[in-house]
Amino acid sequence: MASTPFNPDELLSRLRQGDQQAFTQLVSEHHLRFLAVARAITGDTWAEEVVQDAWLAIYRGLPAFEGRSSLKTWLFTIVKHAAKARLRKEKRLVSLDSAMEGGNRSEVERLLDSRFDGAGRWEDFPGAWRTDSAAALLEEEELQCCIDKCLRRLPAWQCAVFMMRDMDQLELRAICNILDISDSNVRVLLHRARLTLMQIIDRYMETGEC
Amino acid sequence: MLNCRDIAHTASDYLDQNLSWRERLAVRLHLLMCANCKRFVSHMALTVAYMRIRPSAILSYVEAEVIELQIRIHAAEQEQQG
Helix, strand or coil: CCCCCCCHHHHHHHHHCCCHHHHHHHHHHHHHHHHHHHHHHHCHHHHHHHHHHHHHHHHHHHHHCCCCCCHHHHHHHHHHHHHHHHHHHCCCCCCHHHHCCCCCCCHHHHHHHCCECCCCCECCCCCCCCCCCHHHHHCCHHHHHHHHHHHHHCCHHHHHHHHHHHHCCCCHHHHHHHHCCCHHHHHHHHHHHHHHHHHHHHHHHHHCCC | CCCHHHHHHHHHHHHCCCCCHHHHHHHHHHHHHCHHHHHHHHHHHHHHHHHHHCCCCCCCHHHHHHHHHHHHHHHHHHHHCC
């Protein structure tokens, strides 16, 4: 698309009118996010098909979308329903506990724990970063690549929760409802994802590499 | 009394304001006294702020147009089939 993307209000209004360009923008901005959510719920095998089913439902449902929830929440809820429908069709039950790494400490948490002494005091202190500005971090092109690589390697549940919370800025309650997981699970997954990304930035600040 | 390890594992909830006021107060008191934890929490806050403003990966418009076209064709076919 050569023209400037529509702002959120204009996008919604055009989507309701069936505007083709607006729908293309919606697909472009959300397709990868939807894949992350579908992967978390169904695993890799059906994620692509689930997202295709979701797009079809969205295409049909948009003219009647009343805006009782935010557009993003509505979109992600459709992805969830498409994923659950696929699981039912395949008669597959997913153990969320095992898929979400259970309640055990993750590797990134164990690594963090190793930085403290027996009394819980820092032994391996956090090093200084050369900036305290998010805008300045945006200038670091190599860091962008490191973050992209890291996001691709994040476990599916962590990735889905992290994208919805820190990139789409959905409320925790909305994420719990979309993914059908508890508030404490969402918080644990979010914390693990943030620790992992923070570790990437930390390493980059120290070495200039991923 | 919270130790540094507790603070590190509570940092995410602290930033999201998911703590009770007592827990929040305990974290704040610790941060007043501990430069290392203050730095750790500020690094996490910066990570979150960075990820919020960072342009995220999106599909190219060509790829999105292909999907959009497939969806429209499929929807039209299903309508024809009744």
